[in-house]
Amino acid sequence: MPNWELAIKDFTRSGGYYQLYERIFLIDKPTLILWGEKDDVLGTEAAYQFKDASANSRLVWLPGVGHSPQWSQPPLVAMQILKFINA
Numbered sequence: 001m002p003n004w005e006l007a008i009k010d011f012t013r014s015g016g017y018y019q020l021y022e023r024i025f026l027i028d029k030p031t032l033i034l035w036g037e038k039d040d041v042l043g044t045e046a047a048y049q050f051k052d053a054s055a056n057s058r059l060v061w062l063p064g065v066g067h068s069p070q071w072s073q074p075p076l077v078a079m080q081i082l083k084f085i086n087a
Contacts, residue, residue: 008068012041024053031057032084034077036065058084 031054035047051059060080062069070077 009041012067021049021053024050025055027054028056030084032081033057033059034062034069034080035059036062036067036069036072038065039067041067060084 033047033050033054035044037044039047047059047061051057062073062076062080065073065076
């Protein structure tokens with residue numbers, strides 16, 4: 001979609017995802033958090049916040065990856081998901 005990336009950035013900067021932060025602690029299932037080392041939308045500090053809020057989570061840093069690894073590096077994301085579910 002035209003301007004889709006701009007719309008996502010605007011949504012994120014408006015605090016859209018942070019509204020969920022207060023409920024993350026309710027997740028009681030093993031959770032994989034994949035985070036790009038070069039996330040220029042949410043930054044990297046947010047990864048630690050999500051990790052700390054979810055007791056049963058695993059944070060994996062994706063080297064050289066930005067905010068949307070599922071689009072920029074789908075093979076890397078798939079590999080990490082497979083490692084997580086097969087662990």
